[in-house]
Each structure stands twice: as structure tokens, then as C-alpha cells.
Amino acid sequence: MSPHEAGADRGSSSALSPGGIRTWQLSAYDTWCGVAHGCTKKIGLKICGKWKEEKEGHFLLLVLFPAFFLELSSSEDHVHCSSGGAEAILGFWEGREDTSRRSTKVLDFHHPHQLLEGMEGFNLELSDNPESLEQILVDCRDTLKYGVRTGHPRFFNQLSTGLDIIGLAGEWLTSTANTNMFTYEIAPVFVLMEQITLRKMREIIGWTDKDGDGIFSPGGAISNMYSIMAARYKYYPEVKTKGMAAVPKLVLFTSEHSHYSIKKAGAALGFGTENVILIKCNERGKIIPADLEAKILDAKQKGYAPLYVNATAGTTVYGAFDPIHEIADICEKYNLWLHVDAAWGGGLLMSSKHRHKLNGIERANSVTWNPHKMMGVLLQCSAILLREKGILQGCNQMCAGYLFQQDKQYDITYDTGDKAIQCGRHVDIFKFWLMWKAKGTVGFETQINKCLELSEYLYNKIKNREEFEMVFKGEPEHTNVCFWYIPPSLRGMPDSEERREKLHRVAPKIKALMMESGTTMVGYQPHADKVNFFRMVVSNPAATKSDIDFLVEEIERLGQDL
Amino acid sequence: MSPHEAGADRGSSSALSPGGIRTWQLSAYDTWCGVAHGCTKKIGLKICGKWKEEKEGHFLLLVLFPAFFLELSSSEDHVHCSSGGAEAILGFWEGREDTSRRSTKVLDFHHPHQLLEGMEGFNLELSDNPESLEQILVDCRDTLKYGVRTGHPRFFNQLSTGLDIIGLAGEWLTSTANTNMFTYEIAPVFVLMEQITLRKMREIIGWTDKDGDGIFSPGGAISNMYSIMAARYKYYPEVKTKGMAAVPKLVLFTSEHSHYSIKKAGAALGFGTENVILIKCNERGKIIPADLEAKILDAKQKGYAPLYVNATAGTTVYGAFDPIHEIADICEKYNLWLHVDAAWGGGLLMSSKHRHKLNGIERANSVTWNPHKMMGVLLQCSAILLREKGILQGCNQMCAGYLFQQDKQYDITYDTGDKAIQCGRHVDIFKFWLMWKAKGTVGFETQINKCLELSEYLYNKIKNREEFEMVFKGEPEHTNVCFWYIPPSLRGMPDSEERREKLHRVAPKIKALMMESGTTMVGYQPHADKVNFFRMVVSNPAATKSDIDFLVEEIERLGQDL
Incomplete structure (x- = not known):
């Protein structure tokens, strides 16, 4: 049974109590479509189209809200969708081979002094008096506009990338709950979720106790x-x-x-x-x-x-x-x-x-x-x-004594806050727990395997080309692929201090051009006796082979004259 | 000029670029109202009513989305609204003297074993296969249902309470941006906001350098x-x-x-x-x-x-x-x-x-x-x-070397991650910065003064009553009011070991009953040679005198037979 079938089966059998979830379900499909159109344009329309098909209307409530910020951040087509039933409805959000959906920039780079001087009405300074609501919305828009789209399938700059829609919904719920992990008293559900998830992780590690x-x-x-x-x-x-x-x-x-x-x-x-x-x-x-x-x-x-x-x-x-x-x-x-x-x-x-x-x-x-x-x-x-x-x-x-009273009416072994070096502790568990529920263990396996396949694809693509030189030999074990781009001027040049010095300057120059053009991002660094090289990593399951191809072409395009 | 007037003035003069904020404004008032009605019931209707009045339609986009989770968490009338123009539109969200709006419970208490055994289809365990979307929504609903409403104006249990709507919107945007504070490279706007806000805080402390x-x-x-x-x-x-x-x-x-x-x-x-x-x-x-x-x-x-x-x-x-x-x-x-x-x-x-x-x-x-x-x-x-x-x-x-490269194209003094004991660091600044923008310094002053006035009110209300005994003499300096409730059986009893032992058990018993009834929450603890006493604190500007009155009455109601 595939993940999707499993999800669908469960879905059809899940009983909803009267007065529960159905009460906030939509009354009219057309109303929602109207709103979706007005509010979120293309995402909204897609959602409505899918909804008619799938009859999973109430899920859309959860989706339409994030859609707003996503539209605002122009990153709506980079969101990765959790597998499970969600995949059926929102598969279109996942990365596809259609490069036109990659048209949004990864970043719109500005130097610190430029942002500090203020960008067309975007003023970072704080003042004594409140700003208007219009200005607050401009601030929100511009914060996203001048930021970096870490969910973009061509953002390869860090080990943490992507934007899982169920995870995002989970984080939004967490913010709404606005509580603290230190006691069961004020975070009963989250404390138990943490305990259950940690136990599951320990089982996966292989600890038997x-x-x-x-x-x-x-x-x-x-x-x-x-x-x-x-x-x-x-x-x-x-x-x-x-x-x-x-x-x-x-x-x-x-x-x-x-x-x-x-x-x-x-x-x-x-x-x-x-x-x-x-x-x-x-x-x-x-x-x-x-x-x-x-x-x-x-x-x-x-x-x-x-x-x-x-x-x-x-x-x-x-x-x-x-x-x-x-x-x-x-x-x-x-x-x-x-x-x-x-x-x-x-x-x-x-x-x-x-x-x-x-x-x-x-x-x-x-x-x-x-x-x-x-x-x-x-x-x-x-x-x-x-x-x-x-x-x-x-x-x-x-x-x-003020937090961990010994005479509470419940089992105080669930007050786990004193294990931490923190006092207050943010609720980091819910988004993870919800994703696990939505994907299942099998869903994580699928997405992780996919990322590793992409790295293997990159490795095989560049390992024997004269434009590239691998930092270490052999297939990557993780998604890290470390390589130098060798510009035409350095190809065939024998190893020497001069070549090393020149090669050391290549990656930073390409990276700077890349950030200026905003098309993709990848990390570089020197390491021990190795001069600056690129470190490619893939952790966003929305990335595809075409994104890997794009990165390689972009490095070549930006580096050809160096 | 009041904060509201200031906000309104700024609002009317703020220029919006074509193709900017207006593009995601609503096309039709009626469509929104229909949706608001279907989706969020009473909040939605209030918003629509206000909108017609205020013509601040596009702000509502920001409000309607949080409204969904708020409705889901049944805490919609406990949300505190940032002052500024927002106040004009959403004043109805703020705490009022109308106790009917306090009808939602602060919590629906269950013991750990009860939640672990599973509550009507709410199963905390994680499984290999994905769950249906319907189940995911039930999970979201139940997570909020069995949680604690820390934004409720009668939640006095911790130093952190309340739920500011602009702060919430800020946190949601932060989640959507999903980035990391360690380098300017991937968090340019947030890094600068942090720098500016910290400088402002240092100025307020009074450091001149x-x-x-x-x-x-x-x-x-x-x-x-x-x-x-x-x-x-x-x-x-x-x-x-x-x-x-x-x-x-x-x-x-x-x-x-x-x-x-x-x-x-x-x-x-x-x-x-x-x-x-x-x-x-x-x-x-x-x-x-x-x-x-x-x-x-x-x-x-x-x-x-x-x-x-x-x-x-x-x-x-x-x-x-x-x-x-x-x-x-x-x-x-x-x-x-x-x-x-x-x-x-x-x-x-x-x-x-x-x-x-x-x-x-x-x-x-x-x-x-x-x-x-x-x-x-x-x-x-x-x-x-x-x-x-x-x-x-x-x-x-x-x-x-892999994060803090020295040969980046921008001023690397803005890469502040190496100051931290963390490597990755969550973006905590944006919600705060956005609130400051929306309220201004004066808005914070107003809400803080209000909380202190409420504590003074509580202190004056109980200081001379035989049902209460203050832990220390004199007016509170902060919002902390520390007191014992003296049940009828202990009133007039001279100080003795027996009385102390009995009094020590009063606060935990009342607190347990309070949590079972779910009407309010306040902390208690012993301290040095003092037996268990209540520590009342106010940090939620949505709280009102009627909430203070309610707390006092509830303690008396629950404690009268002890």
C-alpha cells in the first residue's frame, strides 16, 4: 500500500464528532473560490480546482492561510508538501521539471548599508509612535522581499532548506498556543508529544531500553x-x-x-x-x-x-x-x-x-x-x-519551587523542565510531530532517499568533466558534494602556488555574482589545506534534477570569464 | 496626539506603489464576508462589520488567517490587539468588562495517563504510515483543545501570558521565512532588525556609548x-x-x-x-x-x-x-x-x-x-x-570557515553568528520589531502601566480582608501580588505549627480544583520559611478588573470548605 493509499483509507474511515471539525468546514465552494482568487491568485485557483476534484475541503482551510504569506513572499511554488493524502491535493506545490515555476529569485541582494539607509519606504528604525497598518503591511512585505527564500528549490546554501507545508501549519499552531515546555501544567499535550517522539527516535537509533x-x-x-x-x-x-x-x-x-x-x-x-x-x-x-x-x-x-x-x-x-x-x-x-x-x-x-x-x-x-x-x-x-x-x-x-512544586495534583515526573539548561523552552515538537503524523515514517524515508539520489546525480554529472574537480574521490555518502569549478583560464594548468591562489578566489567570486543575480545559492569554504571549494548539499525534497542542472549551468555561466 | 491619532495620520499619508500591496487586496467585500462567516463565525462577522466602517480591507487579510487558528483554539476573544491603527479596527478583541466573553475555559485538564491512553480519536503515537488529512485536522484541533490557553485574560500562571495579534502575525511570517540568524547572507533583514532593536534597548537602559x-x-x-x-x-x-x-x-x-x-x-x-x-x-x-x-x-x-x-x-x-x-x-x-x-x-x-x-x-x-x-x-x-x-x-x-568566510562580498561584521553559543539561531526578533513598529514605544508604555494598575487594584482589594493575608507588607513594586487565602477554618487561629501545616495545603488544593474546573490559573509556591502562597502576576494587557475580581471570587469559592 502506497503512502497515499494508506492516507486515503484512513481518511474515509475517520469519524468526526458532531459539532467538531465539520462546524468550521466551508458552507459554499464558490465562496471560497472567490476569495481564493481575490486573495492568493494562482495558488487560490489551484486549490479550488483541486478541491472540487478531491472533496477534501476542510483541509484547504489549513492551506489557504499559509498561502497568504507565501504569496506575499513570492515563494508559493517552492513549498514542499508533506506526503500522505496532502500529496494528492497539493502535489502541484512540489518541485516539478517545469523551470518556469522557478522564476522567482532566491534573493534580492542588498548590502547592509543599503538596507540601513532605507529602501523605498522600508525603514528599519523604531520610533516612539505607532505606525499605520498600511505601513505594517508594507513592512511585512518588504521583510520577505529583501530576505532569502530558504524554501526555494535552488537554495542549496545551508543544511536546513525547504518549507514543508504541514510543518509550517504546525509552527503556526505552535505560535497560536504560545506556551512553554517547562511544565506539564501549561503544556500537557506538547510535553507528551515530546516524550513520545523522543522515545520513537531512541527506538530508531536502536537503543533497546x-x-x-x-x-x-x-x-x-x-x-x-x-x-x-x-x-x-x-x-x-x-x-x-x-x-x-x-x-x-x-x-x-x-x-x-x-x-x-x-x-x-x-x-x-x-x-x-x-x-x-x-x-x-x-x-x-x-x-x-x-x-x-x-x-x-x-x-x-x-x-x-x-x-x-x-x-x-x-x-x-x-x-x-x-x-x-x-x-x-x-x-x-x-x-x-x-x-x-x-x-x-x-x-x-x-x-x-x-x-x-x-x-x-x-x-x-x-x-x-x-x-x-x-x-x-x-x-x-x-x-x-x-x-x-x-x-x-x-x-x-x-x-x-515556583515551577516544580512537589504537591501538584498530577504525576510531576512529567514536569521535565528541570532537565534543561533553559528555564522557559520554546515548543519545537509540534511541527515535527505533525509532519510525522502526516508523512509517516515512510514519508521521511522517501524524501530522504530522494535528496540522496539528487546528490548522486550531481556527482555523476560533474565527476569526469574538465570544468570541475572533486575535492575527494568516490561517491558521496551524504548529500554533500564538494568540488572546485575550474575556469577556462586555469584548466590544464599544473598544480602550483599560483594556481592555488587563483583557484581560491574563484568560488567567492562566483558566489558574489550568484547573490547579485539572485538565481541560486550554494556554500563554499576553504578546508584544512584545500583552497575555497563549493559544498553542495540537498535537503529540500522539492528540489529536482533540473535544479541541479541549473546550479551547474549557473556556476559555469558566472565563472566562465574568471 | 494619542497613539491612535498618530497611526491614523501616518496611514492616510502612506504611499503604496502600484503593483504592491494593493494587488493582493480584496476584490469584493461580500465575498470576504461570506467566507468569514463560513470560516470563522463570530470573528469573521465582526471583522466584516468593522471593515465596512474602517475601509482598512487589506489589513484584514492579515487578521483573518490568524483568526482561523484562534477560532480553532476557542481563544479568539482573548487576543490582545496591538495599539495603533489596529486598535481602531480590532478594539473588540481586547478585554472588556463583558464577562460573557470569558466563557471559554482556560484549560480542559486531563492527567498524563488519560491523554496517553488516547482521547476519542486523538492518538499521540507516531506510526509508519501517513494519517489522513481529516485526522491531521482532528489532531490540530485536539492539540489546542487539551492545551492551556495562555492568551486567556484569566491565565495568570506564568510571567509570560497574552497573545498579541501583531506579534502572532510576526511569528507566522518568521515561520514562513524559515531562516537562521547566523549570517547576514541568509538573514539580511532580520540581522539588521536585531542590531537596531538591541541598540534601542541599550539606549533605553541608559548606556550612552x-x-x-x-x-x-x-x-x-x-x-x-x-x-x-x-x-x-x-x-x-x-x-x-x-x-x-x-x-x-x-x-x-x-x-x-x-x-x-x-x-x-x-x-x-x-x-x-x-x-x-x-x-x-x-x-x-x-x-x-x-x-x-x-x-x-x-x-x-x-x-x-x-x-x-x-x-x-x-x-x-x-x-x-x-x-x-x-x-x-x-x-x-x-x-x-x-x-x-x-x-x-x-x-x-x-x-x-x-x-x-x-x-x-x-x-x-x-x-x-x-x-x-x-x-x-x-x-x-x-x-x-x-x-x-x-x-x-x-x-x-x-x-x-564554512559559515564565516572572510572573503565574502559584503561587510562581514554583520555576520554575528559567532558571538553565540548556538550555531543555528531561531529568528526571535521579527515579532518584537513588528510589535514595536505597530505600538510604538508609547504603546508598550500604555500596556505596561495598565498591568501594574491591575495589580495595584488587586492589592488594594484584598490587603485588608480577613480572607487574605499578604506575604509581605506594602504596595507591590511589580505586578506580583503574593498572598495566602485563609479558609474559614483557619481564620482567627493563632500562628502555630498546626496552622502553618494546614495553610501549606490550602493553595495546592485550590489550584487543583481550579485546574479541574478550568476557569482560571494562578501560581503558588513555598518560599524560604513561608508556606505555600499564591503569586499573582499580570502581564496580559487584555486582562481587566473584572478578571481580577473573578480570580478572587474563584479562590474564595474553591477554598471556602477547606
Whole structure:
């Protein structure tokens, strides 16, 4: 049974109570079409046409509202639609091979000083007196106009891209609820959704004990910070009361390709960046286990106390997966905490085709997994997951009497706020939970597989062309494809300092031209001894092969005279 | 000129470019009314009625969409409307003396096990296959149904309450933009808005150097954590690379009434909670400066290095304002960093009537100020502000090459992401900026004054009644009113251990009954040697005297037989 059939079946059998959902259903099709036409022009018409066909009228209520802002942001045809029944109605929103629907720019670039000086009535300054409503609407329009359309299928600039319509509806509902995750008292449904979703994620990781733990945090950097705090508290609980001065000189290990948040957390938590030891990687960006073991031994010999190893599942630039089993063996041997930073690669756990790349993750003590990256959930949605229950609570709880009263009438183990380093905590769960409901696990698998196929397509397209040079050999493991564009003036030139210097300037120049023209966006960076190269990533399931083709052609067009 | 007049004047003179805002204006009034009727029932009709009157049709586009979720959440008459022109149209949304509009419950309480077992077709579990769209809509409806209406004018349970319609529209636009604050490249407008808003906030604090600094963070606890990190880096920059082991035994000072996040940050950052020294407060919850100085001297004598003092402007429970000038004198004398945690009290800086309570704040090195509390901005919106520029950057930057390229075509000083402990950072600024635009500074002043008047009303209403006993004497400084309800069985009983034990059980019992009946919500807690008492706070400008009256009557009704 395909996802769509499954959705349709459920739909036909779902019972609606009298006075419930039907009461806010539409009374007249024609009325809606009239409005849709007036308000949202082409989206509205499409919706109405589809509605007549599908008789799923009340869903349109949910769709028509987002449509307004989407129209306003001129990005209506870049929205990715959740699969499931929604796909049947709104398939037309998904990326198609029709490039005319890509006509909207990704961005309308202006320099800071230009925006600060004010753009035709768009004045960023705040004043004592209120502005008119007309001006407020102009402000909204211009905020979107001069922003960047991260949902555009040709926006490849970051790991988080796309705009899932069900996720968006979920975020809008979250805003309307405007509550806080710290107690069950004021967020009963969201607290339970978080608990259920975290348990599901732990199951997918492969942890068999149902009593694990976790929390949604404001981004992968904070999730990684939690992992270090948990490790420290597990091995040295006295650090909570007595501080770092009371424990041995602790050191952390992570790869030279790992995310900078490990070092950042090392600085913040009082380890010091010098005590975050970088392990060498092979040419594909994967940790060399022998170097890890050598550096652990070296640290011990120098009187340091090794505490924690971070393995990355999907590095930021190369998309590399560290060999988790081999690292886990070393961690077991030396009794170290193993964290897997799967902020970027975690999504691949949803795919039976690709999850083998994270083999061994079930041996980790903690995992960072950002649904806002490879799973297309709106920003922000990042989880820190722990195999053992109780550490987060022990590490962070301060028992504030005004929030965590012990004499409440309900089971206060559901007041999970004291596990966090935050007090108030934004509701990041609902959009994710709703997307999962709408797509099912199979829906995530489909969209993730699709993104990986697109990267494979790009790799195969450029790997043997003289205009391009790959940064590392072999098929990409994740959607990261790293390459240099070689302009005609550098082709055939033998490697030399001069060529390297020139090549280093190519990507920034192309990127600048790309932003000026606003047609697409892709990231670049230098890395270790490699001069500036492009890092292509795909995480928006609305992207298609034609968008990949467009990116390649655009790089060639902008770079041909360099 | 009143705010409304100002708005109207601006409105009439605002020029709209052809092809701009007018293009998505409505074509037909009747069409909209038909839809509004079908879709949102009473709100829709009110809007249409008002529209005919006001001819502000295109604003309604912005209003009708939120109306859908509001209708769904049955909280449409609790939404507070931003002042300015909006007030003229949507005044009916604001709280009025008409209690019939309060008929919706604040919550429909269910125990965790009840919600987990599933409520009539509302199943929180996630499955492999997609759900039907009808089910997704039921899920949305039920999520709101079993949640807590924090925008309800009788929700007094937390410091963050209310639901500002312009703020909501701002948050919805933010979700649609779905971008990230780390670089100007992908958030040009939001980055500038943040910079401008932070500068404005620093001006309001009274810092004269325009080169201060700041950042919006995920909540007051994290803002307070930033302040400690900044202090540590300012005095001991080597801690970034070498860790806490390389510096003297640092101690932090904060009051026994201060927020628990200072201790929490002390634990996380490697100081240890024992090195967060609690200063005694007077009977109003204000720091006793002499005790601060004595404890500084004591710490120095014991070989510790005093680093940082936190003064609270608006404590969580009592709403007390620490004497900042006296504390600043001590900080200057001993060369300590002065932080003011004005997460809750910062809003009073907007009021010429109340800002004197924060006198001396301009002497602080850093300030936490949460617009999501007293200014009614949607969760989350918290700022950490610093008097000196460069410390945040110095403290946190790691120079990740893939984000913060040095060879971009624009002025990279606008890439502010490396100041944060986060990597990706949610856009919290837009809703706040838009509200400020819509209300003006004067609008915030009006709503803050109104909340304080309501608390004064409550205080005067109950201070001399035998049914109530105040926790501390004197008028409240903030909107916090702390009191015991004395049930008939305890009235006239002399103070004794027995009475104290009985009184301790009163507030939790009333609160439990209150949540079961769902009519209102207010917080309670024990505090130091005080048994459980109610802490009333007002931060929702939609609340009225009748809501205060209702709360008092409800406490009496539920408590009369205890």
C-alpha cells in the first residue's frame, strides 16, 4: 500500500464528532473560490480546482492561510508538501521539471548599508509612535522581499532548506498556543508529544531500553553541549557543586572535520579549547581510529583524564560518517563517553537504504539529531538523546519551587523542565510531530532517499568533466558534494602556488555574482589545506534534477570569464 | 496626539506603489464576508462589520488567517490587539468588562495517563504510515483543545501570558521565512532588525556609548548564562583556551530571591553551585547590600576570587527590585562585573512612571531583558545586552570557515553568528520589531502601566480582608501580588505549627480544583520559611478588573470548605 493509499483509507474511515471539525468546514465552494482568487491568485485557483476534484475541503482551510504569506513572499511554488493524502491535493506545490515555476529569485541582494539607509519606504528604525497598518503591511512585505527564500528549490546554501507545508501549519499552531515546555501544567499535550517522539527516535537509533532520555534544544550546538555536560556529570557528578577545579584535567576528543560546536562547548563549559583534542581524518573526512587511540594514550600519559569522544555522523562539509563501531570499541576499552553528532546525518536513520552508514550508533551514550536538517522540519528542531535516564535531570536540576512544586495534583515526573539548561523552552515538537503524523515514517524515508539520489546525480554529472574537480574521490555518502569549478583560464594548468591562489578566489567570486543575480545559492569554504571549494548539499525534497542542472549551468555561466 | 491619532495620520499619508500591496487586496467585500462567516463565525462577522466602517480591507487579510487558528483554539476573544491603527479596527478583541466573553475555559485538564491512553480519536503515537488529512485536522484541533490557553485574560500562571495579534502575525511570517540568524547572507533583514532593536534597548537602559553589544537568546536562563561567560572572559580571557583549571577559584554572587538560572549556569559553566554565593534579602525580597559586601570580603579572605554580582530587577516570586546603585557601588569598589537580571522587570524601563525602580541599571555591565514577559511578545524573545562591544565575540568565536568566510562580498561584521553559543539561531526578533513598529514605544508604555494598575487594584482589594493575608507588607513594586487565602477554618487561629501545616495545603488544593474546573490559573509556591502562597502576576494587557475580581471570587469559592 502506497503512502497515499494508506492516507486515503484512513481518511474515509475517520469519524468526526458532531459539532467538531465539520462546524468550521466551508458552507459554499464558490465562496471560497472567490476569495481564493481575490486573495492568493494562482495558488487560490489551484486549490479550488483541486478541491472540487478531491472533496477534501476542510483541509484547504489549513492551506489557504499559509498561502497568504507565501504569496506575499513570492515563494508559493517552492513549498514542499508533506506526503500522505496532502500529496494528492497539493502535489502541484512540489518541485516539478517545469523551470518556469522557478522564476522567482532566491534573493534580492542588498548590502547592509543599503538596507540601513532605507529602501523605498522600508525603514528599519523604531520610533516612539505607532505606525499605520498600511505601513505594517508594507513592512511585512518588504521583510520577505529583501530576505532569502530558504524554501526555494535552488537554495542549496545551508543544511536546513525547504518549507514543508504541514510543518509550517504546525509552527503556526505552535505560535497560536504560545506556551512553554517547562511544565506539564501549561503544556500537557506538547510535553507528551515530546516524550513520545523522543522515545520513537531512541527506538530508531536502536537503543533497546525504553527508559532512555532526551530533550529538544535550541539547535545542534546546544545539543552537543548537553552531551558533554551529561558525560561530565556521569563520571564526575561533584562538578555540579564544586566546579571544574575539583576534578582532574578533563579532555575531550573530536575529529578535525567535526562541527565547531564541540570546541565552543568546551570553551563555555570550562574545559578550554586546548583540552578539546582534534583527531586526524582520512582523505574522506572520517576519523582515523588509530589516531584517536594514540591521542587518548598520549593524554593519559601527560596526566589528563580522557572523558568523552565525539563521532560525527555526517560532517558539515564533506558529509562524512565516522566509523562508529571502531570508535565505540576504543571508548569501551578506555571507559569513555561516546557521543554521536548526527545533527546532519541522523535523518539517514529513517532510510533502510542508507542507515547502515550509521552502524554502531546504538553503542553511543548520546546522540544529537536535528530534524530541522535532513528531515525538513522548520527551524528550530534539534534533539539530544541519551541512552541512560536520569543524567540530564541530575546534571541540571535546581528544583525551583515556583515551577516544580512537589504537591501538584498530577504525576510531576512529567514536569521535565528541570532537565534543561533553559528555564522557559520554546515548543519545537509540534511541527515535527505533525509532519510525522502526516508523512509517516515512510514519508521521511522517501524524501530522504530522494535528496540522496539528487546528490548522486550531481556527482555523476560533474565527476569526469574538465570544468570541475572533486575535492575527494568516490561517491558521496551524504548529500554533500564538494568540488572546485575550474575556469577556462586555469584548466590544464599544473598544480602550483599560483594556481592555488587563483583557484581560491574563484568560488567567492562566483558566489558574489550568484547573490547579485539572485538565481541560486550554494556554500563554499576553504578546508584544512584545500583552497575555497563549493559544498553542495540537498535537503529540500522539492528540489529536482533540473535544479541541479541549473546550479551547474549557473556556476559555469558566472565563472566562465574568471 | 494619542497613539491612535498618530497611526491614523501616518496611514492616510502612506504611499503604496502600484503593483504592491494593493494587488493582493480584496476584490469584493461580500465575498470576504461570506467566507468569514463560513470560516470563522463570530470573528469573521465582526471583522466584516468593522471593515465596512474602517475601509482598512487589506489589513484584514492579515487578521483573518490568524483568526482561523484562534477560532480553532476557542481563544479568539482573548487576543490582545496591538495599539495603533489596529486598535481602531480590532478594539473588540481586547478585554472588556463583558464577562460573557470569558466563557471559554482556560484549560480542559486531563492527567498524563488519560491523554496517553488516547482521547476519542486523538492518538499521540507516531506510526509508519501517513494519517489522513481529516485526522491531521482532528489532531490540530485536539492539540489546542487539551492545551492551556495562555492568551486567556484569566491565565495568570506564568510571567509570560497574552497573545498579541501583531506579534502572532510576526511569528507566522518568521515561520514562513524559515531562516537562521547566523549570517547576514541568509538573514539580511532580520540581522539588521536585531542590531537596531538591541541598540534601542541599550539606549533605553541608559548606556550612552552606541557601540555596546547584545544578542537575542533562547530565554532568560541562557541570557543570564551569557552574562557570566562574558564576565569570566573579560577578567580571565585565558579560560577560553585553558579552562577553569587555569584560573583562580572564581565565585559569583546573587540573592536568595534571584532566579535559579544563575545557579544553573554556575553548574554548567564549571564554577559549581557552591561557588554561587547567595546574598540575604530583606522582607521585601531585595538584596541587603551590607550582606553582599560581607560575603565578598569573606570569600576573598578564604582565597576565592569574586568575579560577578547579579542584581535582580523584578524577582520571580516577589517582583522585587534590588537596589542597583548600592550594588553598583560595591561592584566598583571590588572591581566586579555587575549583571542586572531584568528578565521580568525590564519592561518597566518603557514606562516613565515605573522606570525609576531600575535606577542604576545604566551602571551594569550586562542586562538580561525578556520582551516575552512584561512586553507581551510571543515566546521566545529574550535579550542579553552588554555595555562593552567585543566581549561576546571574543568569548565565543571559533571562526568556522564554512559559515564565516572572510572573503565574502559584503561587510562581514554583520555576520554575528559567532558571538553565540548556538550555531543555528531561531529568528526571535521579527515579532518584537513588528510589535514595536505597530505600538510604538508609547504603546508598550500604555500596556505596561495598565498591568501594574491591575495589580495595584488587586492589592488594594484584598490587603485588608480577613480572607487574605499578604506575604509581605506594602504596595507591590511589580505586578506580583503574593498572598495566602485563609479558609474559614483557619481564620482567627493563632500562628502555630498546626496552622502553618494546614495553610501549606490550602493553595495546592485550590489550584487543583481550579485546574479541574478550568476557569482560571494562578501560581503558588513555598518560599524560604513561608508556606505555600499564591503569586499573582499580570502581564496580559487584555486582562481587566473584572478578571481580577473573578480570580478572587474563584479562590474564595474553591477554598471556602477547606
